Structure formats: C-alpha cells, structure tokens
Amino acid sequence: MAQTVAGTAVRQLVEAGVRTAYTVPGESFLPLLDAWEAEPGVRLVSTRHEAGAAFMAEAEAKLTGRPALALASRGPGAANLAIGVHTARQDQTPLIAILGQVESGARGRESFQEVDLAAMYAPLTGWAQEARTAEEVPSLLAEAHRAATGPRPGPVALAVPADFWTAAYDGAVPLSTGPDRRDEAAGRTDESAGRAAAHLADLLASAHRPVAICGPGDRVGRETLRAACEVAGFGVYSAFRRQDCFDEDHPHFLGHLGLGVPEDVRLALEDADLVVVLGTRLDAITAQDHRYPLPHQHLVLVGTGLPRPRHPGLTTVLEADPHDVLSALVRSATDRNALVRNATDPDPTPTGPRATVWEHHHAAAVRYARPTGEATRPGTVHPTDVVTALRRLAPDDVILTNDAGNFSAFLHRHWGFRTSHRLLAPCNGAMGYAVPAAVAAKLHRPRNTVVALVGDGGVLMTGQEIETAVRYAAPIVVLAFQNGMYGTIAMHQATSHGRLAGVDIGRLDLATWARGLGAAGFVLDDPARIEAVLTEALGCGRPCVVDVRTDPDVIAPGRRLSGLLDPGTPSAEHTAEHPAEPTAERETP
Template structure:
C-alpha cells in the first residue's frame, strides 16, 4: 500500500525489471496476498506498508502468516530517524508492535544496515518453521545509496547432510514398521512432497489425516486417507488418531483445532514431529525426509484403513436437500465441484459457510487450498487475487461469506486492474453466521450479527467485474460455468438459506433449545 514514508522504494520496485509492484486497496489485502503468493510459489513475497496506520492495517495478514507458518518479508516505512521516540506523526514502535506476531522484528538504526537486515530477514523467514519477519526502515534511510549485497556460494556439508538424512529416514522406517497403528497428520510442510507421502503411506501402512485447512496435503480418494481435523470432525477420524501408537506430525503445528482443543494425541502415543513446527522431533525439511522415506530400501507392510476411510467418505457426502428460504450451502459446494477444473485453486475465508466447504469439498489431487488457520475473515478474496496473478493459467476461486467479502472485496478492483481472472463465490446469508450460531446456542437470541441485503451484483459490476446473482439451486451451474470460463474477474453471489447455519443444525432449532 503506497505510503509517504517509502516513496523511493516504491519507485525503485516499479522500475525494476525483475519485480512486480502490486498496489492494493487496503493493507490487509497486501499481507493476505503476500501470504497466498508464498504458499503457492514457495518463495516469500514482500508486503509493504507505511508506519502507524498502515502497519496496523497490515498486521492481520502478518499474524495469519505467523500462525500459518508462511514465509514473508514485511518492509515497514517509519518516521525519520531524527524524529523517532518523540511520538511523531503516525509513529509507532514497530519493533515492539510486530515482535509478537513475527519470527523477527527489527528497526534499522543506520541506512547502511538495511541490505544486511533484509538478507538476514529472508534467511530467518525461510529457515526452520517458516514465518514472517518485519523490518522497519526510517524514511530518511530509504533514499540512501547502498552497494549491492553479494551473496551466494554452495552450502558446505551437503554430502554429510544427505548421509544424515538417509540414516534418519532408516530409523523412522523401523519405527513405522514396529508400530501397530501408525498415523500421520500432514500439514503445510507436507504439501511439496505429497506424492512421496503417498508412497510412504502405502509402503509402511500409515493412515493419514490432514491438519486444519490443509485438505490438499493428501488425496481424499486414497484408501489410507482418514479425514480432515477441523472444527467439525467425524468420530472415525478422531478415534483413528486416538488409537494410534505412533503419530507422525509432518510439517504442521499441533494447534488447537487440529488437536480438537488439545485432546489429541492420546496419552501414551509416541509423537514424532518432522520439521521445526514444534518441540523436539526430527529437525529436517519435511519434503526432503518424505522423499528419503519413499526411497528407503527394506521391508514393507500394508494396513487396512478401509473402515475409517469409508466412514469419512460417507460423512463427507453432500445431502440431496432443498430449502424454502434460499439455496442450501451444500448445493453450492456440489456445483463448484462440477464446474471447477481439477487444477483449480480454492481460497476459503472464515465463517460458518466454510463448514460446508470443509465437509463436502472433495479435493482432487491437483487442486490447491489456501486458507487461514488463524480464522482471519477477509482472507479469501485477496488470496485468490494473488493466486490468479501468480498462476493465471489456473482457475482461482475465492469461497467467502457476505461478511468476509464486505471486509476485503474491494481487492476485486485490484484484480480488474491487473487483469487477474479471479472468481469470487459468495454465500450470502445476511449475517455473521458463526456468531449467530454461538449466540443462538448459548443465549437463545442473536444480536449485532445482521448484514443488510447488499446488492452484490451491482457492487461487483461497479468494481469492474462480471457478476451473476443466484437465488435458486438450478441457477448455480450456469452462473459458475460462465464465471469460470469467462477468464475475467467475476463474482457469483448466491442467496443461501440463513436458517441452514451448519451442516448439522438450523438457526431456528438452536433458538428453540435455549429458554429466553
């Protein structure tokens, strides 16, 4: 987001032949886009914002990157160096502000330090458990001339590292073969080596779950797939993880949602984390270790996970239901399945509508999911814009509620300006559904959750996008088909039934159960 504290930096990036400058409509959009771009490409993107107000707006996406283990470099403009510490105009102590939500936060004390700080920040962001770093640069340092920092050279000890990796893989293979019921939880760090994870699962009889909002880490149609550990999880999945005697945690944190509010793993389960996503475990890149494990010579064995897989499959089958007050959310997900190409990119926002996506979306092996594990609303649209910019040959679809789209949907203008063919699928039920559900269940009434009957079709057209309104299930396929094949920014606004609050409950039913 352009700001007066780093004018020369914006100018230099815009004129650099190897860089793309993307100007956004809100700083949160910049951070969400940087998060999505890094996840899709494997290379950190740079998010830039200006001092106090700008850095405050940017923070939500930086917190997302921290909890999602996404590498990101954040460059923050700061007040002039001679004005620091005097509460100058828009001044914030950015090192203190960003410290808790980054791997490393620093303010440049001298102009000549900036190249070294950026190089060090890049290394920190991409090593171990990936994450964001923040570098604050006083505005008078931005104009300083600096010699180009030369870095490179081969890493020492590569042969020794490969030997150690092979030995580590051999030890893990023995532990897997000795286990009675080995289960793996696959997350972000497992995605780059999904084929190797499949090979290892087949060779050693590993049942595989995916961590929260990492549903693309393992193919759902594989007989060793045991389900997605989310806010709503089938009993068969929880029982399989509970019954594991060896739990291999691959490239993910054991966060609150994945562990079902820290009830998993069960006491007595041996836990082996791979990657620096937790304490202890195997300090190796998950993709490298999975590749070594898949290549490992030695005995193999198969385990029958069919009953668990069948139960998860049945739980995830969309119901054939109709409603009187709008389109059923499950019908929206089913139509998206029919219309999205197999190599599509799905970005999903936070909200109760996402429960239908998580439960009923069957991720093909070539589909990518980008979603915030910290539950940040407003993620999906900027993330899809970034995905459509980074991979224009693929179809990027943001699945979002009306609450989330009204937070960051202005980035549709960014997509129009860039020519990024993003599709925004809005499930519009006129409320903040998650909060309404909790209020109805706990209080027997709702308050502060209503969203007006916004005409999202006219709104989207005003931003320059194609737009399609859907009020009946029979209109879904045509609208989505036109949006997907149109190859231009498009919004499909679906009026969903506000009473269908989750896959297992209605709002009216919850309100009736609590005496007012």
C-alpha cells in the same frame, strides 16, 4: 556512482527471488517504491487496503514456497498490515514486511504516525528490527530474508526511517542466503534425512496402528506422501485447511481434522498408538482442542522448527525436512514386509490387516463427506449443492482460496480434494483472506482457474480487492455466500445463550456492487440454476462475483440455527428472513 539504500534493497530482493511487491503506497518509503517500479522483471501491485496487500503476499508465498514482499507505511498502514502478518505466522508462511518509519531525526518525539514498529511486530513475527543507521539496512534485510526462510519459515518485519532510503550506499551487497555452501549443505541434509527416515521406519514397523497428520502438501511432497503411506502402512489425516496434501479418495485417507469432526472419523486417531506429525504445526483445531495426541500415544514430529506441543507422553522429534525424510523412507523400503510387520501379523501384505483397518476408517470419512439432501427456503440455495456443483465443473488444476466462517465448512466437508487441487486458506481464521489471496494466486498462475469462496462478512472486509483484480486483468471467480449474518458467531451464541446479539449483516446486492467495481455480477438464488450460473461465471473471462443467497437457518453442515435458539425469541424469528432481496438482474457477459 554509489547506489542508494533503496536501489540496493531492490537488488537484494530480486537476487533472492522476490518478484512481486504488494502495497498501499505511503510517503515513508517513496524512494523504495520508485526503485522497485524502475526494476525490470518485477511487479508492483497497488492494493486497496494494507490487509489486502498482506493477504496477497501471504498467498503468493504459500503457493510458491518463496518469500513474498508486503510494503506498508508507518502507524496506520503498519497496523492494517498486521492481520496478514499474523496469518503468515500461524501458517508458517515466509513473508517479508518492510515498514516505512518516520524520519530518523524525528524518532522518539511522538511524530506524525510514529509507532515503535519493531516492538509492535515482535509478537507477530519470528524477526522484527528497526534500522538505526542507513548503512545497516542492507545487512538487516539479508538477515530478515534468512529468518523468513529459516528452519521455521514465517514472517519478518524491517522498519526503515524514511530518510534512510535516499542515503548513498557503496558497500558490498550482503547475500541473503549466506556463503554458497549448497553442495555441503545438501550432503548434510541427505545424511540427516536418512537417519530420520531410518528412525521413523523402525517406529512405524513396531507400531500396531500408526497414523500421520500431514500438511502442507508442498512441504511434505504430495506424491511422496502417497508412496510412503502405501509402503509403510500408515493412515493419513490432513491437518486443518491442508486438505490438498493428500487424495481424499485414497483408501488410506482417514479424514480432515477441522471443525466439528464426528467421533467415527476421529476413531482411527483415537485408537492409534503412534501419531506422526509431518511438516505441520499441531494447532488447536487440528489437535481437536488439544485433545490429541492422547497421553499414552507416542508422538513423532517430523520437520524443522516445529513448535513442540505440551504432550505428557513419549515424544520423538526428527528435525529434518519432511519431504526428504519421506523420500528416504520410500527409497529404503526394499522389503515392505520388514516395514509393516506388527504383532498380530508377522508377514503382512499390502492387503493385510492394516489395509483393511484403513479401508474401514476411510469409509467413515467418505460417509461423513457425502452430501445429504436438505430443503431450503424459496429464494435461497444450499451451500452443499453449490460446492458439489463447483467440484463437478471446475478443472482439475483449480486453485481454491477459502475465507473464514461457517460457510467454509461446506467446502471442507464436501469438496473431495485431490492433490492436483490447491487450497489457500488461513489457519488462524482471519476473515477477509479469500478475495485478496485469489488475486495473488491468479497473478502468479494466470493459466489456472482461481475461485475464492467467502462469506458476506468476509467479502465486506476486503472485497474491494476485486477492483485490484479488474485493474490487473486477473479473472478470478468469487463465490460470496450471503446468509445475512456472521454465521460462526451466531452458531456459538445460539449454542451458548439461545439467542443472538450483534451478528446481523445488512441486506446486500453483491452483484450490482461487483459491477460497480468493474467486475461481472451474478445472482444465484434458484437451486435449478446452480450449474448454469456457475458455468457462466467460470467461463466469463473476467473478474466476477456470484452472489450466492443461502438460507440463514442452514448454519453449518447438518445443523439448523432454529434448532439451537430458544423458541419464540426475536433471534429465532430472524432465521425465517431471507438474507437479501433478489433485486439484481442476472448478468450474461
């Protein structure tokens, strides 16, 4: 008996290692949903919004390195899904989006919810196609998987007309990975990585002040990166929101290239003669608004499919897996002195000039990250105190999901990452990421503690996925930092215009709201109770939300909004208000 196109597609995805599909169900792919639900060993997660589905798929793929699946219907559903697909594009995360389309006979007639989905998704993905016949769906799906996992991992989109799913398919099932030539490919990979490692070793040996910009951790290999920097003598910066790639207490750690990095933390990058970018896109924030690398610096890109930045100086591209390159570099370093020699010290040692230099710059990074005591208004807590308390209380295998917004700067600056931690955060600054990402992380790694950090703006965008966490028994902890405004925009407005416009967020009772979704709810508005409330939340054993009431004047680490606003304006008076009335009772589960 012939299989249907839907059944064949499910078989292909399962054989390719996909185990979870995230979706808001739609009528344009009902047979695919039915076939997936009938497949043993896989999970269909019904979310509350397509943005949540896309963020969940992106987070799972980021955590596992394997493509995850997001399903959405035509028109409105596909539009809602787009934010997570854009996140996957900028984060180089493998994601497969299957989009239901109107029936094939109705295409081109402005039918109900009809959109040219391939054209819509082309700028957001590395590969976007629409099936023109039912017979070509399996081959297109195989091609999509290869594109998602190719030299530059990323999202792909396949649109399929609704009537194609029930069509019979009796052809061979195409392989998503092509012919099985793994041994031959492994040999070529080892050879390529070996050549790249030898070239990199020569460049490091001749450099005076080499630094590396690294991430993500799974792509570079956390332990391998540590060994390589010690053997080859280079300092390490973590790329924007890639802080779990390297231990921040390591003496070679130079800092996180995020937002608002002070000059003394950037000094090692400013003084470098060799800048090695390992496994990451050199995005605008990591490059500090495209300031780095400087024209005289030699840029070395190590990775596959990395976009080449507009660098006027010397650039070397080593097109090879960064983990394999670093592994080969470590294996070949039998004579450390040959690797770390430089003009000022022909016989350096692990405690020689370079190590001393990195210790000096590491001290600057530590000083920058050290918490400073700041007072807040009554009924509020300081974000720094919450982050540092959570760091003390959370287990060492914690998974953190971080949203976009000024509140997140407190985590990036004060957490103190170790490579046992995992950080899932959107490099494109997409609001609403943290809660859905936490749900996916907990579903995939149920034994790990998963904590989402989100602002009040972000939690109002996708916080309804807390209900998804409740329904699937995924006990995540959500810290919702509430200051009553879109803090990042408020800071930019205050800096540029001295006043605010359109940034107010209503007064919220997030604890009661969380209970209405079936979760536990806590209020944190007393500095003396920070540790007690966080301990309760971490141990409650079910999804929970901590309504963290913060002072709106504490707009960013070391910055006060009142100091940026023109005195006497209504905007300045706004900063004296509390973000929410403390009406909700504290819950003890």
